[in-house]
Amino acid sequence: xxxxxxxxESIRHQVNEAYKVEWGRSVAFLMRLAGDLQTAEDCVQDAFxxxxxxxxxxGVPNKPGAWIRTAAKHRFIDGARSSRxxxxxxxxxxxxxxxxxxxxxxxxxxxxxxxxELALIFLCCHPAIAVTxxxxxxxxxxxGLRPREIAAAFFAQSEAVRTRLLRAKRKIRGARIPxxxxxxxxxxARVNQVLGVIYLIFNEGYLVSQGxxxxxxxxxxxxxxxxFKLVELLPENSEAHGLLALLLLTDARTPARLPEPDLLVxxxxxxxxxxxxxxxxxxxxxxxxxxxxxxxxxYAFQAAIAAEHSKVTSHSSTDWRAIVVLYDHLLEIxxxxxxxxxxxxxxxxxxSPLSALEDLAELEREGALESHYLLAATRADLLRKxxxxxxxxxxxxxxxxxxxxxxxxxxLDRRVSELEVDDT
Numbered sequence: 001x002x003x004x005x006x007x008x009e010s011i012r013h014q015v016n017e018a019y020k021v022e023w024g025r026s027v028a029f030l031m032r033l034a035g036d037l038q039t040a041e042d043c044v045q046d047a048f049x050x051x052x053x054x055x056x057x058x059g060v061p062n063k064p065g066a067w068i069r070t071a072a073k074h075r076f077i078d079g080a081r082s083s084r085x086x087x088x089x090x091x092x093x094x095x096x097x098x099x100x101x102x103x104x105x106x107x108x109x110x111x112x113x114x115x116x117e118l119a120l121i122f123l124c125c126h127p128a129i130a131v132t133x134x135x136x137x138x139x140x141x142x143x144g145l146r147p148r149e150i151a152a153a154f155f156a157q158s159e160a161v162r163t164r165l166l167r168a169k170r171k172i173r174g175a176r177i178p179x180x181x182x183x184x185x186x187x188x189a190r191v192n193q194v195l196g197v198i199y200l201i202f203n204e205g206y207l208v209s210q211g212x213x214x215x216x217x218x219x220x221x222x223x224x225x226x227x228f229k230l231v232e233l234l235p236e237n238s239e240a241h242g243l244l245a246l247l248l249l250t251d252a253r254t255p256a257r258l259p260e261p262d263l264l265v266x267x268x269x270x271x272x273x274x275x276x277x278x279x280x281x282x283x284x285x286x287x288x289x290x291x292x293x294x295x296x297x298x299y300a301f302q303a304a305i306a307a308e309h310s311k312v313t314s315h316s317s318t319d320w321r322a323i324v325v326l327y328d329h330l331l332e333i334x335x336x337x338x339x340x341x342x343x344x345x346x347x348x349x350x351x352s353p354l355s356a357l358e359d360l361a362e363l364e365r366e367g368a369l370e371s372h373y374l375l376a377a378t379r380a381d382l383l384r385k386x387x388x389x390x391x392x393x394x395x396x397x398x399x400x401x402x403x404x405x406x407x408x409x410x411x412l413d414r415r416v417s418e419l420e421v422d423d424t
Contacts, residue, residue: 014060023044034076035178148210205219213407248283251279252310327343
């Protein structure tokens, strides 16, 4: 990412960086005070807009997150006091916890939000809210993803996402759902959706849907942190361990996968000596725990697939037949088009690219991933390995036209250039 060239651009860049890290924390804190999710988001948004002005004048504070939360808290109090109805103002101010409303030390404010983010996820995943809305709301409220980014994750339209978010917030307000961790007897019923939300947050960080860089490290870090927190909260839940194992084993490849912010290196070309062995070791530990606990779920099986790659020192040594079997188990749990697409890749190494193309053709006929670049990109790779260069060239171009991430497009363009050179 190019460095900002003017003071104004520098401040905007630093505010954007703070936004990525502090949005969810600040909304969680304000939700405690306001008792209303939309009000909390509005106050935090106002605080970030104010930061553009005040940080340019006074300099960037040492603790940007604490500054944002202080400004958002003041915005909420000012808004409550200026309400047209005195009764409404008193009702809104009644949500304030005394220490939060009166404590002048921002360090105490930060300490008070230690568990609020996880509680906010459970709030967003409340059973009164539609399942898809739960995920979208958490991505927006906790991770700070914009509606267009959420739309990319769900292959949906941005306006449809905005409608769902508004509906979910109205549901929370109308049902007066509080922000707190569920009781023990409610945890198991809601944990699966929480796991799904954390996984989507990780995915958006691991491979950004839009923009110049391939990765948003703050989202990856946040997903891992929430994964550890969930394991701490539910130490006997096998899927919590399975998800954490998957995140750790996947992120362990990052040093080799992204030697530069916008340079993606495919798995088969990665220098495995660069893989983070500490993350792999931790991931294997949680994977072992997941399988020991009982019937493994979809995250545990995905982690087991990632572990197969981590066991060997080269791509050629990978036990691809074992990976195909793991995908078969995974598909018994969930018949996902993405799992089937990834299974095609495994089949191409375990058997042949031609066999994988036959499986891919069936997936294409169903049209589930018709508008997603991964389908065209996978087809291009299989055609290239099968020696069908002209068809591969067209498929790579089609994939590049569908992708909105600059780093992914650069990778696909490199493939196009390599094939064009081969034809000259």
